[in-house]
Each structure stands twice: as C-alpha cells, then as structure tokens.
Amino acid sequence: MDHHLLCGLAANPALPPELVDRLISVADDDLADDLACRADLSRAQALALAERVEEGAVRLAYEGRLTAADIAPVAQPAAALALLGRGAGRPEWARLLAADPDHERREKLAACPGLPSDVVDTLAADPDVRVVAELALWTTTPDVTARLATHPHAEVRRAVAANEVTPPATLAALLTGASHPAARHCLVCDREEIPFVHDPQCSRPDCDLSAGASCDGSHESTAHRTQEAALRNPTTPVESVVAFADHPSMLLRWALATREDLPGDTYARLASDPTPGIRADIAENPAIDEALIRAMADDRDPAVRRALAHHPRAPLDVLTRLAATAKVGGTLLPRVADASPAEIEDLASSPDPAARRLVAHRRDLPPGIRDRLAGDPDAKVVKAVAPHPGLTEAQLRAMVDRHGVRVLAKVATNPDATPALLEELTRHEPPVRKAFREIARHRAAPPSALLACLKDSQAGPMAAAHPALPPPVITELLTDTDWQVAEAAASNPSLPLAVMSDLAWHRD
Structure with a gap:
C-alpha cells in the first residue's frame, strides 16, 4: 500500500471511527500528523495516537486536545514542550527540561511563557549561548532582558534588542553601545580565527554562519544586527533612532x-x-x-x-x-474598502476605467452598481466584478461572450455560477488553465466539469478531492500515476466505504 493513500485516507472527513482506530494502530509520524488534525477525533483516539507516536502528541498538544495529565514528560519531551509553549504545562516539567542534555530542547523551553523564576535563572546561565539568546528573545520579564543586555556574548545582546519588553533605556544603550561593557564573544569568533569575514558563497556543509558575518575583535556584524533589531523595536525611544535616517548602512x-x-x-x-x-x-x-x-x-x-x-x-x-x-x-485596496456610499457611486460612475476597476473589487456593492459594472465595456472592470455574489447566470454568460479568456477564470470563481455554466467553461476554446483550477474547487461543479478538470495537471488533485465526483471514478483515481491525485482521491468523502476499509486494512 502506497503511504500517500493512507495519508489521504487519514484526512478523509467521512472515515468512520473504526477505521480511524485502525489507522491510529499503524500510524507513523506523517500519518499521525494527518490524524491529529481530524475534527472528529475522540478523546480516547487522541490518547491512543499520542501514546503511539510522539509527533502526533505534539500536534494534539499544540491544538489543545491533550492536557498535562495526558503527557509523560520523560517519555514525551516534545509534547511536554508543546504544552509548556501554550502555557498549559507543569512547573516541574520546566525544571526537568532545563537540565536536558539536548540543547535544542532547552532552546524550545527558553521560548515558553510563564517559566518559574528559578528555571529562568538556570536558562540565563546555560553554557550554550543559543539557549540564553532564545530566553533573551522571548522572555516577558523586563528585569531579565535588562540583565541579559550586559551578557558577555554579543548574540544574546542582539536577542535582547529584538524583545519588545526590554526597557527603553536598555534599548537605547544597546543602540549606541554606551553604558554597557564591551561584549567578549560572538558566533564568529567562537568558531573562527579573527579577523574573519564569512564568504557568502561558503560551501562548508556544517557552516551556519549568516552571509557576511564578520569579526575583527569588535564583533561588528553582530553589533550591526543588534542596532538593526533595536531600530525595529517599537519600544526603543524615538529620540534615539532618528539620527539613523541618514546612516550609511542601508539596512x-x-x-x-x-x-x-x-x-x-x-x-x-x-x-x-x-x-x-x-x-x-x-x-x-x-x-x-x-x-x-x-x-x-x-x-x-x-x-x-x-x-x-x-x-x-x-x-x-x-x-x-x-x-x-x-x-x-486584483485586490481590494484598504481605502476603497472604507469608501462611503457616495464615494462608491463616484468611483463606479467615473469615466476612468481605473477608478471603476478599484471599486469593482468590493463584494458588497449595491445591486444597481454591481449590475452596471458587470456590463462595463472595460474587460478589467468586468474581471474585477465577476466574482461578486448575486450575479445571474445570464450576466455571467454575457461577460464570457463579450470578453472571453480575459474574464473566464474570474467568472468561474463566482459563488452563484451554475453547474451548467461551469461545465460550459471547461469546453471554452481556447481553454484557460486557471479556470480549471477554480472549477475544480467550486462547490457547484458537476461531475462532467470535474472529469474535464482531471485532465489538467494542476487542477487534477483538487478535482479528485471534490465530493461530486462519481465514486467509481474516485476509486479508479487511487491508482493514478500522479501521487497527489491518488492521495486527494483517498481523502474524498464520496469514496465508497468498502474501498476505505480495503485501504485501511490491506498494507504491503
């Protein structure tokens, strides 16, 4: 059994509970992720999935489907971190994970809110600078950022400069370099003999220094990034930043x-x-x-x-x-979205098609204005108004008759487009590929239109997942050479129950 079919089946909203149970019993990381996203997953099923696959437990924890009572932090540290990240974990978990030998787990812990003060102190003294920098970036305690602003490592100071809870005076000092002792380390001089400038085309597979990273003893590239972070930080006092409007550095x-x-x-x-x-x-x-x-x-x-x-x-x-x-x-601009009724009328009545096009992107036009724009002589205006609800089939057909391929894809997005019209759009000559994608996702698309969409490489997966597709066709698509089409077919709620069962129980 191809794995992508099981992933599609796991996402199928019509999958009965007993088959969900079956997939849980054979789940790996990918399958667990799809199963964890199911809205109908029962609590018992969530617990079973969490016990089998930790990645599933992590997703369930992030989505609030598990509680602290459901997690064993030693056996499921990633799930425990997920709950701590939501502020729903237990203090003793934080103390346990603060001593974890895996620095990546300590880093994730450092980003969690509401950590006990003793855990914060432990993380602030962590021997791995990446952990301390993560704490400096995410802590919500101003006293902690003020303390870490004098950390001997420049990377920690850069993180402090980006944290919006950092006190304004501290940010001003980081921006100018005044009042703080000089940093003694940076990520560059930790690893390389100085002076060193990182080659932007560096080919070393184990190198994660940023392009242009450099240090001559003053940690200049990190100091520059610290200034940049402080300038972006809205808490930095405005009087400290205005002089940088003329700075030689573009960044x-x-x-x-x-x-x-x-x-x-x-x-x-x-x-x-x-x-x-x-x-x-x-x-x-x-x-x-x-x-x-x-x-x-x-x-x-x-x-x-x-x-x-x-x-x-x-x-x-x-x-x-x-x-x-x-x-x-083709977007509704904010000022046009806020236009008054009088302004809408003025724009719609303008002799300039650019003005009419602006207002045609609204989806709450009065019927009279909507209908007037639907008959506009300018194809771009018609294209903009074509998705507007309330347009009749006759109006939509008239748009295509007058403007053809220029408006066809947008007509296909109209929520009131009829099955007959959508089928007719698939037969248009010349064909419009984007229209096939819109038809394939349209709720009113009939089987005949969906069959046409299956022939398009981009629309095919969307059509294969459409519930209006005939069940025999869906079943046949399970063996399609395009795995995305096959997976989409497996996720189709109109897939026959017997076929679902066969997929769930018969694995290579």
Whole structure:
C-alpha cells in the first residue's frame, strides 16, 4: 500500500471511527500528523495516537486536545514542550527540561511563557549561548532582558534588542553601545580565527554562519544586527533612532521605515532614500500624512507606487492615478474598502476605467452598481466584478461572450455560477488553465466539469478531492500515476466505504 493513500485516507472527513482506530494502530509520524488534525477525533483516539507516536502528541498538544495529565514528560519531551509553549504545562516539567542534555530542547523551553523564576535563572546561565539568546528573545520579564543586555556574548545582546519588553533605556544603550561593557564573544569568533569575514558563497556543509558575518575583535556584524533589531523595536525611544535616517548602512535606514512614531521630517527624508525598498515601506506606513502620500505618488519606482496604493488613507484621486500606472493588482485596496456610499457611486460612475476597476473589487456593492459594472465595456472592470455574489447566470454568460479568456477564470470563481455554466467553461476554446483550477474547487461543479478538470495537471488533485465526483471514478483515481491525485482521491468523502476499509486494512 502506497503511504500517500493512507495519508489521504487519514484526512478523509467521512472515515468512520473504526477505521480511524485502525489507522491510529499503524500510524507513523506523517500519518499521525494527518490524524491529529481530524475534527472528529475522540478523546480516547487522541490518547491512543499520542501514546503511539510522539509527533502526533505534539500536534494534539499544540491544538489543545491533550492536557498535562495526558503527557509523560520523560517519555514525551516534545509534547511536554508543546504544552509548556501554550502555557498549559507543569512547573516541574520546566525544571526537568532545563537540565536536558539536548540543547535544542532547552532552546524550545527558553521560548515558553510563564517559566518559574528559578528555571529562568538556570536558562540565563546555560553554557550554550543559543539557549540564553532564545530566553533573551522571548522572555516577558523586563528585569531579565535588562540583565541579559550586559551578557558577555554579543548574540544574546542582539536577542535582547529584538524583545519588545526590554526597557527603553536598555534599548537605547544597546543602540549606541554606551553604558554597557564591551561584549567578549560572538558566533564568529567562537568558531573562527579573527579577523574573519564569512564568504557568502561558503560551501562548508556544517557552516551556519549568516552571509557576511564578520569579526575583527569588535564583533561588528553582530553589533550591526543588534542596532538593526533595536531600530525595529517599537519600544526603543524615538529620540534615539532618528539620527539613523541618514546612516550609511542601508539596512539600518530600512529598519526605521516601518516605525510609526517618527517625526514627519524623518519620514520625508526616508521617502527620498535611494533604496526603493525603503521608500516602499514608507509608502505603506500608516503614520505618513496626506502631503507625503501625494508627493510619493510620482515616485519613479512602480513597487513604491504599488505600496502607496495600499495605504489606508490614500486619497481616492491618488489611488485612481496609481491604479492606472502601478499595476495595483486584483485586490481590494484598504481605502476603497472604507469608501462611503457616495464615494462608491463616484468611483463606479467615473469615466476612468481605473477608478471603476478599484471599486469593482468590493463584494458588497449595491445591486444597481454591481449590475452596471458587470456590463462595463472595460474587460478589467468586468474581471474585477465577476466574482461578486448575486450575479445571474445570464450576466455571467454575457461577460464570457463579450470578453472571453480575459474574464473566464474570474467568472468561474463566482459563488452563484451554475453547474451548467461551469461545465460550459471547461469546453471554452481556447481553454484557460486557471479556470480549471477554480472549477475544480467550486462547490457547484458537476461531475462532467470535474472529469474535464482531471485532465489538467494542476487542477487534477483538487478535482479528485471534490465530493461530486462519481465514486467509481474516485476509486479508479487511487491508482493514478500522479501521487497527489491518488492521495486527494483517498481523502474524498464520496469514496465508497468498502474501498476505505480495503485501504485501511490491506498494507504491503
């Protein structure tokens, strides 16, 4: 029996309890993961799965299907860590795992919330710097981060700089390097003779240093990453960060671009930065004002203009200009989503198709506006409105008749598309591959349309899982040469019960 068929069967929502029990009895890690996701798994089944496969126990613990009473921390340390990660474990587990010889388990423990203070102290003194850095990154206790900010290892300080509970004064000191004794170690000089610069094309299979990591005794690459983390940290005082808007390091300037507490003149300086990515982040920043939005609408980089179009307070006239020049895509923009009824009418009545296209992406249009846009002469407007609920079959057919392949895939997504229309779309010439994928997942797709979708390599797995597919076809697909199609067929709730039983009980 191919393993992928059992995985598909484990995800089948129509699988009866006795066959779920059977799969639990033979589960490995992959199968256990699928079984643990079943919504109908009983408590007895969850316990049986957790006892058989620890990976299943881990998933069940993360999803709240197991309690502390169900876990044996010595035999199931990963599951115990999962519960501790949810704040549902026991303090004695944390003490046990803090002494675990496996550093990866201690690292995971260090990221757990609500650890007892004695466990925190133990982890803060751990001989493995990776454990201490993980604690520094995730602890919710400001006193701990303030203490670890003077740790002799630069990697721990970098983690402290990223933690939002770190006191502002501590972050300011990490940013400037003032008030703290110099770090004595970093990940680079721990492993290499200094001075050392890591080759970005390093081919050593056991090397996990980041590209460009370097140390000449000052741990410069880690110090730079510490500054970057502190600049991104919203708790770092604004008066400590504004000077970095003109810093020679692009990465440090970029770290400022998403902050929402900068003075207006700092945003303006960053909006003229030579790096397009920095300008794009500024363009989306909700803290910039309308004057800067309008100034950035003429940015030479289309990615910046696209980012600006997603600003929640972009004026509608600016959005219309951007829609015509920046390829804002097939999404409902935040400002259009918040448009008033009067603004919706103005956009829908605009002589500019770019404005009409913006509002056509809404899915709550008044029927009159929806129907007017459905008959729009511009194919891009029609494509945008095609998925809107409430459109009639005649309207959807008219869209395809007028605009053909340009709108066909979007018509196939309409929730009110009829089985007859979906079947007709599969016969369109020339065919539209994306339409097959949409039809294969449509709840109203008839068997004839699904059979056509099976011939498409990307739509095939989705069609094989559709419950409207005839049971004999589903059964035949279990032997398909494409394992994804076969697995999807095994997950199909319309698979005959006898076939399910045969799959569950007959294994090579």
